[in-house]
Amino acid sequence: xxxxxxxxxxxxxxxxxxxxxxxxxxxxxxxxxxxxxxxxxxxxxxxxxxxxxxxxxxxxxxxxxxxxxxxxxxxxxxxxxxxxxxxxxxxxxxxxxxxxxxxxxxxxxxxxxxxxxxxxxxxxxxxxxxxxxxxxxxxxxxxxxxxxxxxxxxxxxxxxxxxxxxxxxxxxxxxxxxxxxxxxxxxxxxxxxxxxxxxxxxxxxxxxxxxxxxxxxxxxxxxxxxxxxxxxxxxxxxxxxxxxxxxxxxxxxxxxxxxxxxxxxxxxxxxxxxxxxxxxxxxxxxxxxxxxxxxxxxxxxxxxxxxxxxxxxxxxxxxxxxxxxxxxxxxxxxxxxxxxxxxxxxxxxxxxxxxxxxxxxxxxxxxxxxxxxxxxxxxxxxx
Numbered sequence: 001x002x003x004x005x006x007x008x009x010x011x012x013x014x015x016x017x018x019x020x021x022x023x024x025x026x027x028x029x030x031x032x033x034x035x036x037x038x039x040x041x042x043x044x045x046x047x048x049x050x051x052x053x054x055x056x057x058x059x060x061x062x063x064x065x066x067x068x069x070x071x072x073x074x075x076x077x078x079x080x081x082x083x084x085x086x087x088x089x090x091x092x093x094x095x096x097x098x099x100x101x102x103x104x105x106x107x108x109x110x111x112x113x114x115x116x117x118x119x120x121x122x123x124x125x126x127x128x129x130x131x132x133x134x135x136x137x138x139x140x141x142x143x144x145x146x147x148x149x150x151x152x153x154x155x156x157x158x159x160x161x162x163x164x165x166x167x168x169x170x171x172x173x174x175x176x177x178x179x180x181x182x183x184x185x186x187x188x189x190x191x192x193x194x195x196x197x198x199x200x201x202x203x204x205x206x207x208x209x210x211x212x213x214x215x216x217x218x219x220x221x222x223x224x225x226x227x228x229x230x231x232x233x234x235x236x237x238x239x240x241x242x243x244x245x246x247x248x249x250x251x252x253x254x255x256x257x258x259x260x261x262x263x264x265x266x267x268x269x270x271x272x273x274x275x276x277x278x279x280x281x282x283x284x285x286x287x288x289x290x291x292x293x294x295x296x297x298x299x300x301x302x303x304x305x306x307x308x309x310x311x312x313x314x315x316x317x318x319x320x321x322x323x324x325x326x327x328x329x330x331x332x333x334x335x336x337x338x339x340x341x342x343x344x345x346x347x348x349x350x351x352x353x354x355x356x357x358x359x360x361x362x363x364x365x366x367x368x369x370x371x372x373x374x375x376x377x378x379x380x381x382x383x
Contacts, residue, residue: 036316037159037166039323044163045170046204052171062172084235091233098232105265196337200330207326215242217289218281222255225277229270231259247321248305252282304328 048069055065170177178197182190219242226234241255256278263271308328312320 033159036319036323037162039327040163040319041166041170043204043323043326044167045174046201047208048167048171049174049201050205066168066171087235088239091236095233095236102262102265196334199333199337203329203333204326207329211246211325214285214289215245217285218242218245218255221281221284222259222277225281226259226274229263229273229277231263231270231274232266233262247309248325249302250309252278300325300328300332304332 048066051069052062052065055068056062060068178194182193182197185193219238221238222241223235223238226237231237237255237259240258241251244251244255247254256274259274259278260271263274305325305328308324309321312324312327314320316323
């Protein structure tokens with residue numbers, strides 16, 4: 001039998017890759033909880049590995065470094081709660097008391113909008129259906145639903161405990177995991193595998209720093225802006241906007257909907273100010289924060305981010321959305337290093353696309369700090 005040609009081998013390899021992807025996708029779907037716990041453990045180990053590596057370079061054992069980071073996080077959370085917990089509790093209590101009236105006013109506003117557009121059928125709450133919901137909640141079906149939820153909560157709790165333990169072991173002793181993974185490849189490839197792991201490690205670290213800065217920036221500006229404008233529950237809405245901003249694009253839209261509705265209920269002019277504040281915050285984040293921090297983080301195409309959000313959200317729900325961007329960044333590193341650069345070495349493009357303009361450098365002191373961070377990060381071993 002004649003040996004296959006190069007084109008035939010390429011076809012065979014392509015068919016094998018498609019088959020492997022299908023089998024791998026089915027396998028991941030069947031053990032989604034285990035895969036989710038593994039991905040979360042790797043992500044958290046990379047995030048917490050950076051400060052632990054910093055302390056280890058200064059002579060502190062890694063186990064003590066983990067304890068120091070955990071203690072520092074607890075202190076930060078305690079100070080945060082000490083400063084903001086009373087205001088958050090007060091606004092939460094007030095929101096719970098005002099929620100029925102706010103819903104009625106929002107319903108009246110919706111009916112006025114429908115009337116404005118010539119829709120004659122008003123929106124009315126169905127008291128009988130609400131009472132049926134209440135009765136169903138007290139029936140055996142609701143009890144069985146609660147039992148199912150309890151089982152799910154128990155499963156989530158056990159997987160969460162696995163994530164915590166695995167993360168601690170990965171951070172305290174990263175070398176056995178890295179060396180064991182690298183040893184699965186031929187000896188001639190191992191140096192390249194280590195380089196790729198290091199690239200993914202530093203990419204995800206930069207993503208986390210940029211995302212943390214963006215969430216803090218948006219949360220503070222939203223809380224201050226809504227407080228100045230006079231929108232109720234400004235602190236709660238600011239915290240919510242900062243937390244939801246970790247979902248690209250969608251988080252920004254969701255964060256502005258509730259303040260606009262609250263403003264429309266009280267005063268339509270206030271809603272205009274809320275929209276203007278939203279535009280200003282988005283412009284500041286895009287033109288000030290991104291050149292300073294996010295340009296040093298992850299540069300992903302918006303379509304790729306949306307596709308990653310849809311895929312991971314479909315596979316793993318809300319937690320999958322949290323994992324979507326760092327996983328997409330890791331895939332981008334692999335595609336660029338393993339495929340794109342290889343294709344570039346195979347010839348010269350006669351009509352290359354125009355080069356994009358270089359990103360504007362951040363201010364001097366920020367540039368020096370980021371440069372020092374990059375120098376220190378390149379000394380960190382990948383977990």
